[in-house]
Amino acid sequence: MKPDKTKLQITILITALLFTVLLVFLFHRKQDIIPGWKIPGVVNDKGGKPATPSGDKLKTWTDTKVVPDGEFPLLKPLDPKKYKNLSKDELQIFNITAKSLLNENRARGRNNPYVLLDILDLKEGDNIGDIGCGPGYYTFILAYRVGKKVKDPATGKTVVKPVGKNGGLVYAVDFYPPMITYVKFMREHLAKERKVDFQNIKFICNEADGLVYDIPADTLDFAFLSEMHIYNHIPDNPHQFVTQEQRKNKEYYFNMLRDRSEDFTKSIHNALKPGGLLFITETCEVNKPNQSILYKDDVIKLLESTGLFKFEKTDDSFMGAYLLFMKKITGEKEKSK
Numbered sequence: 001m002k003p004d005k006t007k008l009q010i011t012i013l014i015t016a017l018l019f020t021v022l023l024v025f026l027f028h029r030k031q032d033i034i035p036g037w038k039i040p041g042v043v044n045d046k047g048g049k050p051a052t053p054s055g056d057k058l059k060t061w062t063d064t065k066v067v068p069d070g071e072f073p074l075l076k077p078l079d080p081k082k083y084k085n086l087s088k089d090e091l092q093i094f095n096i097t098a099k100s101l102l103n104e105n106r107a108r109g110r111n112n113p114y115v116l117l118d119i120l121d122l123k124e125g126d127n128i129g130d131i132g133c134g135p136g137y138y139t140f141i142l143a144y145r146v147g148k149k150v151k152d153p154a155t156g157k158t159v160v161k162p163v164g165k166n167g168g169l170v171y172a173v174d175f176y177p178p179m180i181t182y183v184k185f186m187r188e189h190l191a192k193e194r195k196v197d198f199q200n201i202k203f204i205c206n207e208a209d210g211l212v213y214d215i216p217a218d219t220l221d222f223a224f225l226s227e228m229h230i231y232n233h234i235p236d237n238p239h240q241f242v243t244q245e246q247r248k249n250k251e252y253y254f255n256m257l258r259d260r261s262e263d264f265t266k267s268i269h270n271a272l273k274p275g276g277l278l279f280i281t282e283t284c285e286v287n288k289p290n291q292s293i294l295y296k297d298d299v300i301k302l303l304e305s306t307g308l309f310k311f312e313k314t315d316d317s318f319m320g321a322y323l324l325f326m327k328k329i330t331g332e333k334e335k336s337k
């Protein structure tokens, strides 16, 4: 009997040891998502340190507060033969932002931002609101497409400037301070290290409901909302979505979302130029039973019911996500069309 008991104790001890090693390994892996990039400022909900002055705790690694002090590793460059439509600068921006935003799979796979940009058909001089910009996954490529590209012969840098007095601008908007900090850092990094100097990005760290104070009326050609979930968010708690249970009651769900998004919708309408487009892209794959999905038809109905927007077009060729274009309604004449 005795040797058996000792054997059991040893087994338990070894299992506990292995488990501890596994936990330590997993913890370190999480901190080292970008190999070779030191992230001394990482705080997360496990660390318990407040991430923002208001004391919010961060929930996921994409919400990580990043204070980078290391070198950005470069991706194995994209094959220029495969991406013939991209300039050298664009390939560079892609390589840096995709890797540093921890979104390499997304960028190389179904959500390649350049595929999206071709569908958007942006022109130099367009103004864009990148609303809920997050860490800037789209901000820089949007800014590159709409800005005026000038080579500085002295430094060899490409300077991306506004077009005229008030054109070719990207307003990067997010209410979560670490996101804006990150986009600002990336701007500096791209300018210093990678020689693309963006001078056409304006930063707005604010609740999108208040855009009416931050972006002058009739400014934007596009309000760009990628995975922002605004028509699905519970504003008091950005991490909480409308539940499946609430969805069962269609009318309740619809009215609730409309009430919640009213100020935001008005803000966007005000910021857009006459005929400007509200562009929404949201994931439409249902991977998990409780996954919150913002249905395209619901959004169209919601926005049309405000009388401020009308359906323009939709495009489902972007794998795994829908692209929806809603047009700003300006006057009585257009409303009745």
Ligand SMILES: C[S@@+](CC[C@H](N)C(=O)[O-])C[C@H]1O[C@@H](n2cnc3c(N)ncnc32)[C@H](O)[C@@H]1O
Residues within 6 Å of the ligand: 131, 132, 133, 134, 135, 136, 137, 138, 173, 174, 175, 176, 179, 206, 207, 208, 209, 225, 226, 227, 228, 229, 230, 233, 238
């Ligand atoms: C899922 S991320 C998408 C980021 C980026 N657009 C992309 O496609 O990678 C959503 C972002 O929207 C921001 N956000 C959500 N609601 C917002 C609001 N009401 N006002 C401003 N920003 C908001 C969040 O802080 C978050 O950074």
